Amino acid sequence: MVDGVPVPCFTGEPVAAVLLRLDSMHARRTPSGARRGPHCMIGACFDCLVIADGGPSRRSCLLPVRDGMQITRHPGRRAL
Ligand code: FES
Structure with missing residues:
Protein backbone atom coordinates (compact mmCIF):
# COMPACT_ATOMS: atom_id res chain seq x y z
CA MET A 1 0.00 0.00 0.00
CA VAL A 2 1.32 3.45 -0.88
CA LEU A 20 8.99 5.32 -9.75
CA ARG A 21 6.22 3.36 -11.48
CA LEU A 22 3.48 5.50 -9.95
CA ASP A 23 1.96 8.44 -11.85
CA SER A 24 3.29 10.77 -9.17
CA MET A 25 6.86 9.49 -8.82
CA HIS A 26 7.87 11.40 -5.71
CA ALA A 27 8.79 9.90 -2.33
CA PRO A 56 10.08 7.50 9.68
CA SER A 57 12.74 8.43 7.14
CA ARG A 58 13.59 5.09 5.58
CA ARG A 59 15.55 5.07 2.33
CA SER A 60 13.12 3.39 -0.06
CA CYS A 61 15.88 2.39 -2.50
CA LEU A 62 17.37 0.12 0.19
CA LEU A 63 14.03 -1.17 1.44
CA PRO A 64 12.75 -4.43 -0.07
CA VAL A 65 9.00 -4.83 -0.53
CA ARG A 66 7.36 -7.17 1.96
CA ASP A 67 3.86 -8.59 2.02
CA GLY A 68 1.41 -6.17 3.67
CA MET A 69 3.87 -3.29 3.76
CA GLN A 70 2.45 0.22 4.36
CA ILE A 71 4.35 3.06 2.70
CA THR A 72 3.51 6.70 3.31
CA ARG A 73 5.16 9.51 1.41
CA HIS A 74 6.33 12.43 3.55
CA PRO A 75 3.77 15.20 3.07
CA GLY A 76 6.16 18.10 3.66
CA ARG A 77 5.64 20.78 6.26
CA ARG A 78 3.10 19.97 8.94
CA ALA A 79 0.31 22.38 9.80
CA LEU A 80 0.70 23.92 13.25
S1 FES B 1 17.54 7.00 -4.17
FE1 FES B 1 19.24 7.96 -3.28
S2 FES B 1 19.22 7.32 -1.22
FE2 FES B 1 17.58 6.28 -2.14
Missing part, protein backbone atom coordinates in the same frame (compact mmCIF):
# COMPACT_ATOMS: atom_id res chain seq x y z
CA ASP A 3 -0.56 6.28 0.85
CA GLY A 4 -3.39 3.84 1.54
CA VAL A 5 -3.74 2.72 -2.09
CA PRO A 6 -2.92 -0.87 -3.13
CA VAL A 7 -0.05 -0.96 -5.63
CA PRO A 8 1.02 -4.02 -7.63
CA CYS A 9 4.62 -4.99 -6.93
CA PHE A 10 6.98 -7.91 -6.46
CA THR A 11 8.20 -9.16 -3.10
CA GLY A 12 11.83 -8.14 -2.65
CA GLU A 13 11.99 -5.34 -5.20
CA PRO A 14 13.08 -1.94 -3.83
CA VAL A 15 10.22 0.26 -2.64
CA ALA A 16 11.80 3.08 -4.68
CA ALA A 17 11.21 1.09 -7.88
CA VAL A 18 7.54 0.88 -6.97
CA LEU A 19 7.38 4.64 -6.37
CA ARG A 28 8.48 12.99 -0.20
CA ARG A 29 7.95 16.72 -0.17
CA THR A 30 10.38 19.25 1.20
CA PRO A 31 9.20 21.85 3.75
CA SER A 32 8.64 24.22 0.80
CA GLY A 33 6.39 21.65 -0.88
CA ALA A 34 8.80 20.64 -3.66
CA ARG A 35 8.66 17.00 -4.70
CA ARG A 36 11.72 14.81 -4.25
CA GLY A 37 12.03 11.29 -5.61
CA PRO A 38 14.48 8.39 -5.88
CA HIS A 39 17.63 9.51 -7.68
CA CYS A 40 20.79 7.51 -6.95
CA MET A 41 19.17 4.16 -6.04
CA ILE A 42 22.21 3.24 -3.91
CA GLY A 43 21.40 4.89 -0.60
CA ALA A 44 23.56 8.00 -1.06
CA CYS A 45 21.23 10.90 -1.89
CA PHE A 46 18.44 10.50 0.71
CA ASP A 47 15.88 11.84 -1.78
CA CYS A 48 13.80 8.69 -1.48
CA LEU A 49 12.86 8.88 2.21
CA VAL A 50 9.47 7.41 3.09
CA ILE A 51 7.54 6.34 6.17
CA ALA A 52 7.56 2.53 6.11
CA ASP A 53 5.21 0.67 8.44
CA GLY A 54 5.18 3.70 10.72
CA GLY A 55 8.99 4.02 10.79
Whole structure:
Protein backbone atom coordinates (compact mmCIF):
# COMPACT_ATOMS: atom_id res chain seq x y z
CA MET A 1 0.00 0.00 0.00
CA VAL A 2 1.32 3.45 -0.88
CA ASP A 3 -0.56 6.28 0.85
CA GLY A 4 -3.39 3.84 1.54
CA VAL A 5 -3.74 2.72 -2.09
CA PRO A 6 -2.92 -0.87 -3.13
CA VAL A 7 -0.05 -0.96 -5.63
CA PRO A 8 1.02 -4.02 -7.63
CA CYS A 9 4.62 -4.99 -6.93
CA PHE A 10 6.98 -7.91 -6.46
CA THR A 11 8.20 -9.16 -3.10
CA GLY A 12 11.83 -8.14 -2.65
CA GLU A 13 11.99 -5.34 -5.20
CA PRO A 14 13.08 -1.94 -3.83
CA VAL A 15 10.22 0.26 -2.64
CA ALA A 16 11.80 3.08 -4.68
CA ALA A 17 11.21 1.09 -7.88
CA VAL A 18 7.54 0.88 -6.97
CA LEU A 19 7.38 4.64 -6.37
CA LEU A 20 8.99 5.32 -9.75
CA ARG A 21 6.22 3.36 -11.48
CA LEU A 22 3.48 5.50 -9.95
CA ASP A 23 1.96 8.44 -11.85
CA SER A 24 3.29 10.77 -9.17
CA MET A 25 6.86 9.49 -8.82
CA HIS A 26 7.87 11.40 -5.71
CA ALA A 27 8.79 9.90 -2.33
CA ARG A 28 8.48 12.99 -0.20
CA ARG A 29 7.95 16.72 -0.17
CA THR A 30 10.38 19.25 1.20
CA PRO A 31 9.20 21.85 3.75
CA SER A 32 8.64 24.22 0.80
CA GLY A 33 6.39 21.65 -0.88
CA ALA A 34 8.80 20.64 -3.66
CA ARG A 35 8.66 17.00 -4.70
CA ARG A 36 11.72 14.81 -4.25
CA GLY A 37 12.03 11.29 -5.61
CA PRO A 38 14.48 8.39 -5.88
CA HIS A 39 17.63 9.51 -7.68
CA CYS A 40 20.79 7.51 -6.95
CA MET A 41 19.17 4.16 -6.04
CA ILE A 42 22.21 3.24 -3.91
CA GLY A 43 21.40 4.89 -0.60
CA ALA A 44 23.56 8.00 -1.06
CA CYS A 45 21.23 10.90 -1.89
CA PHE A 46 18.44 10.50 0.71
CA ASP A 47 15.88 11.84 -1.78
CA CYS A 48 13.80 8.69 -1.48
CA LEU A 49 12.86 8.88 2.21
CA VAL A 50 9.47 7.41 3.09
CA ILE A 51 7.54 6.34 6.17
CA ALA A 52 7.56 2.53 6.11
CA ASP A 53 5.21 0.67 8.44
CA GLY A 54 5.18 3.70 10.72
CA GLY A 55 8.99 4.02 10.79
CA PRO A 56 10.08 7.50 9.68
CA SER A 57 12.74 8.43 7.14
CA ARG A 58 13.59 5.09 5.58
CA ARG A 59 15.55 5.07 2.33
CA SER A 60 13.12 3.39 -0.06
CA CYS A 61 15.88 2.39 -2.50
CA LEU A 62 17.37 0.12 0.19
CA LEU A 63 14.03 -1.17 1.44
CA PRO A 64 12.75 -4.43 -0.07
CA VAL A 65 9.00 -4.83 -0.53
CA ARG A 66 7.36 -7.17 1.96
CA ASP A 67 3.86 -8.59 2.02
CA GLY A 68 1.41 -6.17 3.67
CA MET A 69 3.87 -3.29 3.76
CA GLN A 70 2.45 0.22 4.36
CA ILE A 71 4.35 3.06 2.70
CA THR A 72 3.51 6.70 3.31
CA ARG A 73 5.16 9.51 1.41
CA HIS A 74 6.33 12.43 3.55
CA PRO A 75 3.77 15.20 3.07
CA GLY A 76 6.16 18.10 3.66
CA ARG A 77 5.64 20.78 6.26
CA ARG A 78 3.10 19.97 8.94
CA ALA A 79 0.31 22.38 9.80
CA LEU A 80 0.70 23.92 13.25
S1 FES B 1 17.54 7.00 -4.17
FE1 FES B 1 19.24 7.96 -3.28
S2 FES B 1 19.22 7.32 -1.22
FE2 FES B 1 17.58 6.28 -2.14
